[in-house]
Amino acid sequence: MPHTSIRPPRVGGSGTADAKRRARDRGRRARRPPRRPGRPHADLFFAIAAILAFGGRSESIRAFRGDLSDERLRAIELRAVAFAGRLTILAAVIGMIVEIARGHSGAPFTWLGAIGGASYLDASVYGMRR
Numbered sequence: 001m002p003h004t005s006i007r008p009p010r011v012g013g014s015g016t017a018d019a020k021r022r023a024r025d026r027g028r029r030a031r032r033p034p035r036r037p038g039r040p041h042a043d044l045f046f047a048i049a050a051i052l053a054f055g056g057r058s059e060s061i062r063a064f065r066g067d068l069s070d071e072r073l074r075a076i077e078l079r080a081v082a083f084a085g086r087l088t089i090l091a092a093v094i095g096m097i098v099e100i101a102r103g104h105s106g107a108p109f110t111w112l113g114a115i116g117g118a119s120y121l122d123a124s125v126y127g128m129r130r
Contacts, residue, residue: 063076088116089120095108
């Protein structure tokens with residue numbers, strides 16, 4: 001005979017005590033402090049902020065803070081921004097293709113690609129006129 005979770009009724013008032021115990025246990029579970037899913041992210045944010053604030057003499061950290069501004073660091077930053085922009089646009093295009101292949105509209109990725117393309121064109125026009 002398979003085991004079932006249905007219990008037979010108790011005799012002699014023990015069913016009332018069992019119901020009270022279950023209600024008390026449910027109350028304990030309900031009073032647990034809520035989980036904080038954003039807490040590790042906040043800890044990581046504050047750790048990075050502390051590293052940047054108290055980085056000291058490290059050239060890389062000083063460059064991230066903006067303390068150093070020579071041509072070499074500006075060229076490094078320009079290449080890094082261009083690389084990040086290209087990867088973002090590539091991710092948007094790949095995401096759109098995958099969504100369309102799955103039968104969805106791909107609209108969020110299309111919008112992201114359109115915003116990236118428009119901002120690239122605007123920056124190019126601004127750079128040429130400057």
